[in-house]
Amino acid sequence: MAPDTASPRPEAVEPPLRWSGRVSLTxxxxxxxxxxLALLAGGFFYLESYRARLIDFRIARAVRELSLMDEAIAVAPPADVPALLARMGERTGSRLRLYGPDGELQADSWRISGPNYVLRDPAEESWQRHAARFLDRVIDFVARAATPRDYVEPNPDRAAAWPELRRALQTGSAIGGESFAPDRTFMITAAAPAPAGGLLLTTNARDVTRIVRAERFRLGVLLLVVSALSIALSFFLARTIVRPLRRLARAAVRVRLGRDREVTVPRLPSRRDEIGSLAQALSDMTQALRQRIDATDAFAADVTHELKNPLASLRSAADALQRVSDDGQRVQLMAIIQDDVRRIDRLITDIAEASRLDAELSRARFHAIDLGRVIETMLREREMRGPNPRGVQVAFARPRVDTAVARGDEFRLARIVENLLDNAISFSPDNGLVQITATRSGSEVIVRVEDQGPGVPPELRESIFRRFTSVRSDENPSHSGLGLAIARAISDGHGGTLEVETQEERPHGAAFILRLPAVGAP
Structure with a gap:
């Protein structure tokens, strides 16, 4: 039967998928x-910025320290200058050199106190150090970091061999710079003009490289752990989302290929998410499709069976008409042929309506309908066609206007009442009475059609609403056995119900009760 039908509303339009629609969910x-993870990996490049700020800070500090040293040397006796350089070099962890006006080296803190940092030879270091330097180069290349010059001890050691010292002497102020030691650690250089020449400070900022590499190692370990977890979660999501979708897709394809009887669409009852809802919807849709196919097959078989009887009678009468010569018999045979033709015509008409009823109801647009006015108009048209040949009367108690108002299709609702009325008249005795009432009770509109016929046996309460089912004893060509089935289908499509009171509930006659959802306040 037809599904619940209401005024159609357009589905929400999904935004189009361009490139992402061609990429799998996994x-x-x-x-x-x-x-x-790429955003997390960006922390490596943040470390490059962090390292640059540390170096800038060290250069600024070295320039300040050298300026203070320059002032101390300016007031110290010349004989005490070498010792003063040695003490200041030990405290700052740097090498201090004093050059004379001619650019020659006059004092060196290392010659007095010894070296306080060591420049390592990369050839003598382990492979781990080489790997760390290679990673440094890769990150510097990706981050487009500026590469300082290589640090080289000049030979001979003169003031002109140091770029920072040359600029300091030209500008008359202290300046700083940076360079790479052979092991790719930073060398900090600061230079300032001295009263009798120039002052130079050099130090190895190995701790900066060590700090950055240590942070990089921690970040790398974190990145590896997070990557492993992320990939595992990705495959978990793919397993819980993509795999059931693929199962549903394969089942749907098999149903489409016509093997629906062999397919069990998984309902995934353990899932309470959207995929579970989709699985249940697909399973229900498949069941409905199977029921629709079964109903269509059964309907086709019933149509074949119902058409065979009048066709066989028509063929027999036509064959006999050729052999008889008596006019009375020929008149009887012609009457039989006419009755069979009318019966076939009625069958074809009702079959056509029953077959397209579901599709028409799914496309119908419902409106508020006053059933009292619809029934009154239908009865007026019947009166214009003439009185009933058997003298059956129809009584209708017209309700107040806008009382029995339901939402639906006016033509289809009128068809329900017309089929019920035809059924009641056909079962009523000659000069009988058929009563129609339309009332409202709460949120329902109730239409009753009562006759004075033999009534409906209790065991046939539901079967009389099936197609090609009838309890009449005569073969009346004006009835196809589809009227009540069509009425039930229309009522279901309007969200209503159609029932009958049987002989247990009514000692005389039958009463068909149509209930439809009412519109507006009672």
Whole structure:
């Protein structure tokens, strides 16, 4: 039968999928998680910025320290200058050199106190150090970091061999710079003009490189752990989302290929998410499709059976008409042929309406309908066609206007009442009475059609609403056995019910009760 039908509303329009619509869900899930990992990996480049700020801070500090040293040297006796350089070099962890006006080296803190930092030879270091330097180069290349010059001890050691010292002497102020030691650690250089020449400070900022590499290692370990978890979660999501979708898709394809009897669409009862709802909806849809196919097959078989009887009678009468010569018999045979033709015509008409009823109801637009006015108009048209040949009367108690108002299709609702009325008249005795009432009770509109016929046996309460089912004893060509089935289908399509009171509930006659949802306040 037809599904619940209401005024159609357009579905929400989904935004179009361009490139993402051609990528599998598994790939998209992985891409989203990898993108998040890429943001985390950006911390490596933040460390490059952090290192640059540390070096700038060290250069600024070295320039300040050297300025203070320059002032101390300016007031110290010349004989005490070498010892003063040695003490200041030990305290700052740097090497201090004093050059004379001619650019020659006059004093060196290392010659007095010894070296306080060591420049390591990369050839003598382990492979781990080489790997760390290679990673440094890769990150510097990706981050487009500025590469300082290589640190080289000049030979001979003169003031002109140091770029920072040359600029300091030209500008007359202290300046600083940076360079790379052979092991790719930073060398900090500061230079300032001295009263009798120039002052130079050099120090190895190995701790900066060590701090950055340590943070990079921690971030790398975190990135590896998060990557493993992210990939595992991605495959978990793909397993819980993509796999059931693929199962549903395969089942749907098999149903489409016509093997629906062999297919059990998984309902996934353990899932309470959207995929579970989709699985249940697909399973219900498949069941409804199977029921529709069964109903269509049964309907086709019933149509074949119902058409065979009048066709066999028509063929027999036509064959006999050729053999008889008596006029009375020929008149009887012609009457039989006419009755069979009318019966076939009625069958074809009702069959056509029953077959397209579901589709028409699914496309129908419902409106508020006053059933009292519809029934009154229908009865007026019947009166214009003439009185009933058997003298059956129809009584209708017209309700107040806008009382029995339901939402639906006016033509289809009138068809329900017309089929019920035809059924009641056909079962009523000659000169009988058929009563129609239309009332409202709470949120329902109730239409009753009562006759004075033999009534409906209790065991046939539901079967009389099936197609090609009838309890009449005569073969009346004006009835196809589809009227009540069509009426029930229309009532179901309007969200209503159609029932009958049997002989147990009514000692005389039958009463068909149509209930429809009412419109407006009672």
């Amino acid at each position: 790939t998209r899930i992985l891409a989203v998680n990898v993108f998040a």
